[in-house]
Amino acid sequence: MISIFIVFAIFILFYVNKMTSSLCIQKEIPxxxxxxxxxxxxxLVTILLISSYLEILYT
Structure with a gap:
């Protein structure tokens, strides 16, 4: 279970960073x-992923 969640978390972090990069370009952030x-x-995303993992683990 933990290996599936780690792969999921890496995918989420990669995709969020990609969207953040697009945001910085679009809003012309220095x-x-x-x-x-x-x-x-x-x-913030890491805190969200850790809390969701703990919720899954203890539910």
């Missing part, structure tokens, strides 16, 4: 701010 946007989104 290079110096892009790393903050990526870091914030990646941290």
């Amino acid at each position: 290079e110096e701010r892009q790393h903050k946007v990526f870091r914030t989104i990646n941290v």
